Amino acid sequence: MFGLFSRYLSVGVVNTALHWLVFALLLAAGATQALANFLAFCVAVTFSFFANARWTFRSAATPWRYVLYVCFMGALAALVGWGADRAMLHPVMTLVAFSLVSLLCGFAYSRLIVFKVSR
Template sequence: MLKLFSRYASIGVINTLLHWSVFALVYHWLGSQAISNLIAFSIAVTFSFFANARWTFQSDATARRYMAFVAFMGLLSWLVGKLADTIQLPPLLTLVSFSALSLVLGFVYSRYCVFRSQP
């Protein structure tokens, strides 16, 4: 289990760097946080799914699994953002909080729902 989590966390670091970098570039070009975050999230979650399917869980990357992963991570992202807006959390703290929460909850969901072994 620790080996799986270490692999998942390694991909998570790359995923976070990818998300934040794409966000910064798109925001610089377009000036919209909403569009920047949507594009960055889409690229990062896609990378994360395929990397974890292959390297962490040695599973097939099916369309069904991809949609389940994206739906869960997208909902988690939206819920964290909604809570942050409600309590007026600074944007940087929102990003850091989401990154930490998505690492733990994303691993649990991936391990036991998306990439669980089929009997």
């Protein structure tokens, strides 16, 4: 279990760097936090899905699994961004909040739903 989470965390570090970079660029271009967070997620989630399918969970990266993963994580990104806009959080706080929420919720969802292995 720890090895699985550490691999997921490693992918998450790269995923987070991609997310933060795209978020900053979109915010600088005038996007709202909700939009910037969601679009940054779209870029990062594709990397994350394929890397986790292959390296973390050693599972097939099927279209159905991709849709499950993207819809759940996209809703999470939009929700965090929406909450940040409502609370008028500083953008860095939005990034930190989403990074933590997506790490924990994303791991649980990936392990229990998306890449669940039937026993």
